[in-house]
Amino acid sequence: MGQKKKESLNFIEQLIERDVKEGKFIKIQTRFPPEPNGYLHIGHAKSICLNFGLAQKYGGECNLRFDDTNPEKEETEYVNSIKEDIRWLGFDWGPSAYYTSDYFERLYQFAVRLIEKGSAYVDELSAVEFNKLKGSPTEPGKESPFRNRPIEENIKIFEAMRLGAFQDGERVLRAKIDMSSPNMHLRDPILYRIKHLAHHRTGSKWCIYPTYDFAHGQSDSIEQITHSLCTLEFEVHRPLYDWLIQQLEIYPSKQTEFARLNLSYTIVSKRSLRELVEGHYVAGWDDPRMPTISGIRRRGFTAKSIRKFTEIIGVARRNGITDVALLEHSVREDLNKTAHRIFGIMDPIKLIITNWPLDYQEVMMAENNPEDKTSGTRELPFTRELFIDRSDFLEDPPSPKKWFRLGPDREVRLKKGYIIKCTGFKKSENGEVVEIYAEYDPNTKSGQDMSGKKVKGTLGWVSAPNAVSAEIRMYDRLFLTENLDKIEDDFKTHLNPDSLTINNKAVLEPSVRHAQVGDQFQFERIGYFRVDEDSHYGKLIFNRTLALRDGWNKRNN
Ligand code: ATP
Numbered sequence: 001m002g003q004k005k006k007e008s009l010n011f012i013e014q015l016i017e018r019d020v021k022e023g024k025f026i027k028i029q030t031r032f033p034p035e036p037n038g039y040l041h042i043g044h045a046k047s048i049c050l051n052f053g054l055a056q057k058y059g060g061e062c063n064l065r066f067d068d069t070n071p072e073k074e075e076t077e078y079v080n081s082i083k084e085d086i087r088w089l090g091f092d093w094g095p096s097a098y099y100t101s102d103y104f105e106r107l108y109q110f111a112v113r114l115i116e117k118g119s120a121y122v123d124e125l126s127a128v129e130f131n132k133l134k135g136s137p138t139e140p141g142k143e144s145p146f147r148n149r150p151i152e153e154n155i156k157i158f159e160a161m162r163l164g165a166f167q168d169g170e171r172v173l174r175a176k177i178d179m180s181s182p183n184m185h186l187r188d189p190i191l192y193r194i195k196h197l198a199h200h201r202t203g204s205k206w207c208i209y210p211t212y213d214f215a216h217g218q219s220d221s222i223e224q225i226t227h228s229l230c231t232l233e234f235e236v237h238r239p240l241y242d243w244l245i246q247q248l249e250i251y252p253s254k255q256t257e258f259a260r261l262n263l264s265y266t267i268v269s270k271r272s273l274r275e276l277v278e279g280h281y282v283a284g285w286d287d288p289r290m291p292t293i294s295g296i297r298r299r300g301f302t303a304k305s306i307r308k309f310t311e312i313i314g315v316a317r318r319n320g321i322t323d324v325a326l327l328e329h330s331v332r333e334d335l336n337k338t339a340h341r342i343f344g345i346m347d348p349i350k351l352i353i354t355n356w357p358l359d360y361q362e363v364m365m366a367e368n369n370p371e372d373k374t375s376g377t378r379e380l381p382f383t384r385e386l387f388i389d390r391s392d393f394l395e396d397p398p399s400p401k402k403w404f405r406l407g408p409d410r411e412v413r414l415k416k417g418y419i420i421k422c423t424g425f426k427k428s429e430n431g432e433v434v435e436i437y438a439e440y441d442p443n444t445k446s447g448q449d450m451s452g453k454k455v456k457g458t459l460g461w462v463s464a465p466n467a468v469s470a471e472i473r474m475y476d477r478l479f480l481t482e483n484l485d486k487i488e489d490d491f492k493t494h495l496n497p498d499s500l501t502i503n504n505k506a507v508l509e510p511s512v513r514h515a516q517v518g519d520q521f522q523f524e525r526i527g528y529f530r531v532d533e534d535s536h537y538g539k540l541i542f543n544r545t546l547a548l549r550d551g552w553n554k555r556n557n
Pocket residue numbers: 032033034035036042043044046047229230231259260261262268269270271
């Protein structure tokens with residue numbers, strides 16, 4: 001009791017603490033290296049929180065480095081969105097971001113150094129021949145006939161490649177390592193390719209571009225990254241990462257792998273997310289159903305809850321799948337503490353208090369957030385005509401022991417208002433209840449109730465003449481399938497057809513009249529909602545962030 005729980009370190013923290021203890025580093029240096037070919041997703045958030053978080057924790061620094069070596073798919077739009085997302089998550093990369101493309105000249109010089117050492121050569125095999133000689137994981141590869149080209153000649157051809165003497169695919173630069181290595185990545189991997197394509201930052205200056213393997217480790221080294229953290233699929237690249245650094249005799253950055261985040265009911269792959277955007281399955285990268293950082297931000301997930309989530313899931317060395325309910329729980333927990341409460345009626349029906357004076361209005365007071373005593377109060381006008389939710393009234397309800405809400409002759413409390421008793425209702429021609437009548441008991445005002453009356457049901461309500469109407473976009477999970485990693489068919493056949501339904505009849509209490517884009521609320525008993533960017537003068541649009549409780553399993557079983 002009272003003892004502070006000892007913090008347990010994950011394996012990367014253990015590694016760093018050991019390195020620091022051994023005096024290997026004065027300061028740790030990490031980096032987050034996104035390729036600017038799409039918007040960041042929740043998987044990237046894990047990597048961001050890890051890299052920036054470790055730098056914070058150990059008094060080091062974390063660079064943001066755009067790994068922009070592929071001119072085909074990269075765009076400035078993505079660079080800007082990535083910066084915005086990292087800032088929003090609460091991290092800072094210092095005065096300026098780095099770009100691998102800024103190192104193109106140095107990388108070129110590194111390549112020349114390798115050639116001069118006899119550790120790289122220009123190959124001119126056709127793609128078909130290249131693949132034939134590559135071998136397979138169980139069968140060694142064969143050496144290219146160009147492998148033993150003299151150093152001088154390699155240097156000349158490599159220069160000519162840079163100057164544009166060849167077409168795409170006619171020549172490549174390869175490392176000279178070992179064609180019989182059991183590790184395919186060591187079988188003379190390609191270091192440079194010819195691509196006559198303009199780059200989003202270097203324009204048409206270059207027509208040869210370094211491969212991931214050549215650019216990544218060397219950029220780490222240039223920036224003196226102490227701990228280069230990446231996902232497990234790069235474990236097999238590590239021998240090449242180390243080989244290149246050793247051959248070039250440059251700063252020895254060390255690569256460490258951790259398990260990528262896979263989330264249930266969620267796709268975390270930029271390529272698939274792009275397919276959803278380009279195929280118009282969603283409204284864009286920031287559609288509130290998307291697992292992109294911009295999507296979940298617009299949905300109403302908070303930066304704090306995402307940081308908390310990544311802290312809870314930690315880092316491991318084995319791939320697994322994390323339950324998305326854990327992320328949602330983290331969001332609810334945060335919003336419960338911060339979101340102001342309001343009454344929102346999703347399916348309104350009119351309730352008329354027949355013994356209330358015609359034009360009289362009384363103002364009730366309610367806390368903005370009972371979880372936060374400093375959050376202040378709001379005013380709720382109480383009038384003769386109110387709205388309650390249709391689901392809170394039954395014409396022929398079950399016994400009062402089972403049904404606490406309203407029905408003929410039943411009594412309920414209108415939260416922060418009075419106890420009322422239903423005296424009747426009116427039906428339309430087609431048999432639908434259109435109005436409910438009730439009488440209020442003046443001695444039962446909330447907070448001043450001296451009547452001694454006890455009722456079990458408490459309902460939300462909104463004053464009809466003061467009600468604010470809004471469009472409510474009811475979002476749900478984008479996919480119906482739990483483990484999308486295991487499916488064999490097209491992932492798009494697993495989309496949830498009901499991931500968005502729009503409610504245009506909802507009414508809200510008048511305090512939301514002044515709500516701003518980005519404001520977040522708890523609609524009492526219903527869920528968490530955020531004012532969407534699409535709102536405009538005269539029209540409030542809310543996104544449902546999450547229902548108050550997780551109803552997924554209940555509904556789908
Ligand atoms: P995608 O497969 O979605 O395109 P990527 O790994 O190709 O992802 P990058 O822009 O290259 O995307 O990734 C930047 C960093 O984010 C890398 O260090 C990568 O390891 C990390 N990362 C990407 N996806 C995840 C994930 N699901 N979990 C943890 N880290 C991830």
